[in-house]
Amino acid sequence: MPAHSTETLEQDKGAQRAPRPAPAKLELAGIGKEFRTKRTVTQALSGIDLTIGDGEFVSLIGRSGCGKTTLLRMLAGLLSPSSGQILVEGRSLWNGAKVDSSVVSQLGVVFQEANLFPWYSVADNISLPLRLRGDGKEERRERAHELAELVGLKGFENSYPRELSGGMRQRVAIARALSIRPKLLLMDEPFGALDALTRERMNLELQRIALATNATVVFVTHDITEAVFLGDRVVHLTPRPGRIRQVRSIDFDRPRSIDVQTEPAFGAIVRDLRHALDEEG
Ligand SMILES: Nc1ncnc2c1ncn2[C@@H]1O[C@H](COP(=O)(O)OP(=O)(O)OP(=O)(O)O)[C@@H](O)[C@H]1O
Numbered sequence: 001m002p003a004h005s006t007e008t009l010e011q012d013k014g015a016q017r018a019p020r021p022a023p024a025k026l027e028l029a030g031i032g033k034e035f036r037t038k039r040t041v042t043q044a045l046s047g048i049d050l051t052i053g054d055g056e057f058v059s060l061i062g063r064s065g066c067g068k069t070t071l072l073r074m075l076a077g078l079l080s081p082s083s084g085q086i087l088v089e090g091r092s093l094w095n096g097a098k099v100d101s102s103v104v105s106q107l108g109v110v111f112q113e114a115n116l117f118p119w120y121s122v123a124d125n126i127s128l129p130l131r132l133r134g135d136g137k138e139e140r141r142e143r144a145h146e147l148a149e150l151v152g153l154k155g156f157e158n159s160y161p162r163e164l165s166g167g168m169r170q171r172v173a174i175a176r177a178l179s180i181r182p183k184l185l186l187m188d189e190p191f192g193a194l195d196a197l198t199r200e201r202m203n204l205e206l207q208r209i210a211l212a213t214n215a216t217v218v219f220v221t222h223d224i225t226e227a228v229f230l231g232d233r234v235v236h237l238t239p240r241p242g243r244i245r246q247v248r249s250i251d252f253d254r255p256r257s258i259d260v261q262t263e264p265a266f267g268a269i270v271r272d273l274r275h276a277l278d279e280e281g
């Protein structure tokens, strides 16, 4: 037997022993979306390719109307893509216009508005997804307390949404999204309605939570500083149709403190991204 065959054989054996590489947490391949009415067709997104790894935090930025929410809604199983494929841990989220509900049930979603139920306590709001899937009362109570603590709301479990500040309500929404231990956390401008100081504090909280839970996060924001502060990568979408213009890796160590924002390297990335956005006019 020629030497190279033996080598191949050895390599094959090696290949068999090696663990199979885990599939990407999230894979977008050729995603496009068009909205059709009787008279108009809007090409909202086109040719979006993106692979997101386990535990990665990806920020999505772009001008108003470039398709950020549309993309997130497709990832959340709320809107079907016109083309392309979305895989969550290798499983297809959409089969044509039909969504795989077993995949959707493993996603956590947070929107700009907290959308809490006013007549439910904080604990009941947090554990609602667990009730919907049939978890027992004791289990729900325990998990709600654990999550209230994680998002800094210990002691508020029995409060009602009207008794909370905007930032606290948003933390309840995050805790609720985390209750099912989602494979993927999808967030669409979750802090858009908050004042600057509260927002800064929420950025630190979210970073802490993401590190503590090893969550994989797709985070949409208008705010470039927020995108760079939170992201392992920042994806910049351009409009009409929405396409990926650039993907920027952000390498600052974690946990990052707010002071990282005063570092020249941080400022340079923010400036670059801002220029790129400004060029779009
Ligand atoms: N249901 C819909 N029907 C028709 N067109 C839509 C629909 N939803 C979104 N669009 C269009 O798709 C494009 C992208 O909208 P989208 O809401 O995704 O933008 P965005 O990036 O989230 O903007 P913003 O930063 O203002 O939230 C826009 O041109 C919008 O008009």
Ligand SMILES: [Mg+2]
Residues within 6 Å of the ligand: 068, 069, 070
């Ligand atoms: Mg939007």
